[in-house]
Amino acid sequence: MTDGPAGTGKPPAMYRKVAADLGREIGEGRYGSGGRLPAEGELAERYGVSRGTIRQAMALLRTEGLIASRRGTRRVVIGSPRPQSFGELLSFTRWARSTGEEPGARIVTVETRPADPTERDQLHLPAGSEIYEVRRLRTLSGRPVMIERTVYPSAVGELIAELPPDTVSHTVALEESGVLIADAQHTIDLCRADEEDARLLGCRPGDPLLRERRCSTDPAGTPVEWSEDRYLPETVAFTVHSSAASGSLARRPADDA
Amino acid sequence: MTDGPAGTGKPPAMYRKVAADLGREIGEGRYGSGGRLPAEGELAERYGVSRGTIRQAMALLRTEGLIASRRGTRRVVIGSPRPQSFGELLSFTRWARSTGEEPGARIVTVETRPADPTERDQLHLPAGSEIYEVRRLRTLSGRPVMIERTVYPSAVGELIAELPPDTVSHTVALEESGVLIADAQHTIDLCRADEEDARLLGCRPGDPLLRERRCSTDPAGTPVEWSEDRYLPETVAFTVHSSAASGSLARRPADDA
C-alpha cells in the first residue's frame, strides 16, 4: 500500500510518507467510506510542508483509486487501501506469502533458443537474438494453481540460470542482483489448457484457464521479462482501478498472438 | 488517448495539451521505441510554460504507460498510445464503434427490487434500498458476444427507465443527463455460463466466460452503477499498465461473491 519504489533503501520522499499515512488512516476507517479528507491547507500545516507536497501525495492516492476529487469540495474516500504492492503483483511468491499461503515452484524446462518474432517484438530484441525460456509449475500450499512460462533476454537469463535450482522467487533473486522492475504491461484473457498444462495442473486438455501475459521493464525502459501465466479458474481474480484522469485499463479485440 | 475529463466542454488545461501532443508524436514514432524525449527544460521553453506544467504532462503520460523516467537521463518511450479512452472502456458501444464494429443491444429484463447485500455494499446503499436491474445481450455486427447485468441506484435507474427501448448506449445517455463517471473499480476473472447465458450467447451451460465486474463512481465519489459483464472467449482481452510509481492492478484470491 502506497509504498516507495521497489525495495530501494532510500529514505522515502515526504509526499510518500504523507500518502502512506493517509492511506493507513483511510484503511482504519478514520474518515469513513465516502467521508471527506482534511483540506490541503490543513494537511500542509499539520505536516509542516507546502501545499505542493500535499498535492503530490493526493495524486498518488488518487491513482491508487483510494480517493476522488473535484474543485470546490474536499476529497472523498472511494476505496480501501490495496493490500497489494507492485512487488506482490509481479512476484507470485510474494503475493502468495502475503495471503498466508505457502508458495512453491517446480521447474519444468529451462532452455536457451533463438527468440521467435513475438518474443523479439516484446523484448525489443534484434533478429537472431538468443533468449532463455523457463517453465515452472507454481503451487499454493502444495496445490498446483499456475503454469508460468517466462522468457528472458540473455543478459537477464544468465543470472537466472546461475540460481540454485530450488530458488522459489526468480523476481526477488533478480532484484537482489540489481535488476529492478519499474513498469509492466499486462494482457488478461482466457485460454485452453494444452497437453502439458493439463498434465501439470491436473485438469483436462481444453479446460479453460485464466491467462495473464506480461512484459516488464526496468527503470530505464529496457524489457526484462516476457511471461505468460496460466491459472486454474477459482484460484485468482485480477482487480484494476481506472479513472478518467489517467486510465490504465483497456479492452481490446480478442487475441491473435 | 490522453484526452481530457470526459466530454466536459471546458478548454483543456495546458498540461493536457502538452501530453496530447507528446502522445501523438510518440505514436507517430518520432522518438522511436525506446527513444529519448526532449528534456523538461527544452519543452518548457518550446511551449512557453514553466517546468512544473511540463512535469504534470509527463506524469500523465507516465500513468498511461507511455514513458519511463529516472533521475539522470531523459525520459524513455516504452509504449504506444492507448487507442482507447476511458469512455471507450466504460461504454461497450463506444468501444465497439472505435474498432469499426457495429454494436447492438437487446434488453432481456428490466426490474426494480430491493438491493441484495452485495449490491448495497458496492453502491453504498442503506438496507432496504430499491435498485434497478437491467440485463442486456450485447452484440458486435449482430453476433452475440456479451451478457451485461447492470444494477443502478434508484435515482440513476429512473433515468435509465425513461430511455427509449432502442437506446444502445446507456452510458452515453447517462452522460447526456449529466451523470458522469470519473472512476471505476474492476474485477476480472473466469466464470461459467448459466442457463440464461447459454441460451442468449449460443453456447452451452457450463462453458467458460470471461467476466468483468465493475463499480463506477461519479466525480463526487458516489457509486453510479454496479455491473457484471460476461464475454464469450475469443471476443475480448483486457490490457492494463502498472508501475511501481502508482500500481492500479492487483491479483487476489479467487472469488466468493
Next chain:
DNA sequence: TAGTGGTCTAGACCACGGC
C-alpha cells in the same frame, strides 16, 4: 460569499547517469 481543489509560475537544492 467563503472555502476548496485545479492550474501555473519561478525559483531552489539534490541524486543520479553518463561522459
Next chain:
DNA sequence: CCGTGGTCTAGACCACTAA
C-alpha cells in the same frame, strides 16, 4: 563534471461547491 529528472517551496489566480 554537467545535464537530467526528483523533490520541495511560496506564492498566484481561477472555477467550482456548498452554505
